[in-house]
Amino acid sequence: MTTQPTLADLARRATADRTRPVYGHDALISCDRLVRIFSADGVEVQALQGLDLLVREGELMALVGASGSGKSTLMNILAGLDTPTAGAARVADHDLLAMTAKDRLRYRREVVGFVWQQTSRNLLPYLTAAQNVALPMQLSGARGRGRRAKAERALELLEMLDVGDCRDRRPHQMSGGQQQRVAIAVALANDPAVLLADEPTGELDSHTGEQIFAAFRTANEQLGTTIVIVTHDQAVAGEVRRTVAIRDGRTSTEVLRRSEVDAATGDERLVSREYAMLDRAGRLQLPAEYTQALGMRDRVALELEQDHIAVWPDDSADG
Numbered sequence: 538m539t540t541q542p543t544l545a546d547l548a549r550r551a552t553a554d555r556t557r558p559v560y561g562h563d564a565l566i567s568c569d570r571l572v573r574i575f576s577a578d579g580v581e582v583q584a585l586q587g588l589d590l591l592v593r594e595g596e597l598m599a600l601v602g603a604s605g606s607g608k609s610t611l612m613n614i615l616a617g618l619d620t621p622t623a624g625a626a627r628v629a630d631h632d633l634l635a636m637t638a639k640d641r642l643r644y645r646r647e648v649v650g651f652v653w654q655q656t657s658r659n660l661l662p663y664l665t666a667a668q669n670v671a672l673p674m675q676l677s678g679a680r681g682r683g684r685r686a687k688a689e690r691a692l693e694l695l696e697m698l699d700v701g702d703c704r705d706r707r708p709h710q711m712s713g714g715q716q717q718r719v720a721i722a723v724a725l726a727n728d729p730a731v732l733l734a735d736e737p738t739g740e741l742d743s744h745t746g747e748q749i750f751a752a753f754r755t756a757n758e759q760l761g762t763t764i765v766i767v768t769h770d771q772a773v774a775g776e777v778r779r780t781v782a783i784r785d786g787r788t789s790t791e792v793l794r795r796s797e798v799d800a801a802t803g804d805e806r807l808v809s810r811e812y813a814m815l816d817r818a819g820r821l822q823l824p825a826e827y828t829q830a831l832g833m834r835d836r837v838a839l840e841l842e843q844d845h846i847a848v849w850p851d852d853s854a855d856g
């Protein structure tokens with residue numbers, strides 16, 4: 538039997554609600570019930586259906602999900618290329634729903650960097666690698682950096698990503714993997730708070746894909762850039778500490794990995810654990826594999842235990 542809360546309990550809860558920090562207050566990226574509806578030929582498609590996502594500063598994380606689940610829609614919104622229909626989205630203190638056209642242009646040039654899947658879309662074909670990297674700095678005025686300083690920074694970035702030898706080559710004189718590493722340098726040129734990459738290894742073989750991933754890791758570790766990578770590539774998803782799955786336009790489950798040292802042998806191993814997202818209304822989406830394995834549908838039985846909640850298949854018909 539549940540006991541009724543007393544007046545004092547209710548007063549305490551109301552005060553706690555008032556002093557509770559706003560959702561995502563300490564996150565670099567915060568999406569709060571994000572909705573994006575596309576209308577095409579009188580048909581509405583809900584690409585994002587109330588998506589919640591928080592990313593902390595300095596994270597390197599992967600977004601995975603089936604085709605059509607809304608990954609690219611989310612990336613385009615975070616990149617400032619598209620606007621949500623409803624909800625809230627903030628990146629590095631920029632409100633993505635309230636930006637003017639001028640703010641948006643500055644946001645795309647200085648706050649976010651972007652790497653696309655198509656290697657040809659990331660670089661200008663008639664410029665060398667070094668010129669491609671210097672271009673975003675020139676376009677933004679690069680906060681007082683002189684021409685020489687820009688060229689030096691371009692070279693530093695190329696060297697950091699192991700493509701210093703490509704500095705004077707045009708894209709068609711480089712391999713796909715080299716082009717993508719140069720593309721990462723271009724995206725980092727203006728020191729963005731966030732680097733977004735949509736299937737950056739999609740056109741590459743697995744060995745080259747690993748090198749691209751190593752380049753993202755270098756950028757994350759050496760420059761502290763927050764990086765979000767959309768990927769189908771299980772190998773890439775398995776390399777990051779945090780993988781968030783998107784399903785039907787919402788974040789559904791999340792896998793966190795951490796290193797653990799075996800007390801007996803001293804060996805380090807990676808331990809992963811799957812989490813489900815609990816929204817503020819208390820809604821929880823269970824992974825389809827779990828519910829299918831136990832034949833759960835429509836209704837499940839619940840029990841509150843001391844330190845967990847137990848979920849069983851509906852047993853009401855048996856009783």
Ligand SMILES: Nc1ncnc2c1ncn2[C@@H]1O[C@H](COP(=O)(O)OP(=O)(O)OP(=O)(O)O)[C@@H](O)[C@H]1O
Nearest residue numbers: 575577582584602603604605606607608609610611
């Ligand atoms: N401009 C658009 N007009 C109409 N519908 C769109 C538009 N862009 C995306 N959609 C629809 O929104 C849904 C989500 O698409 P989105 O491209 O975000 O998925 P995705 O997870 O990136 O898929 P993929 O892995 O295949 O790239 C899909 O049903 C798609 O058809």
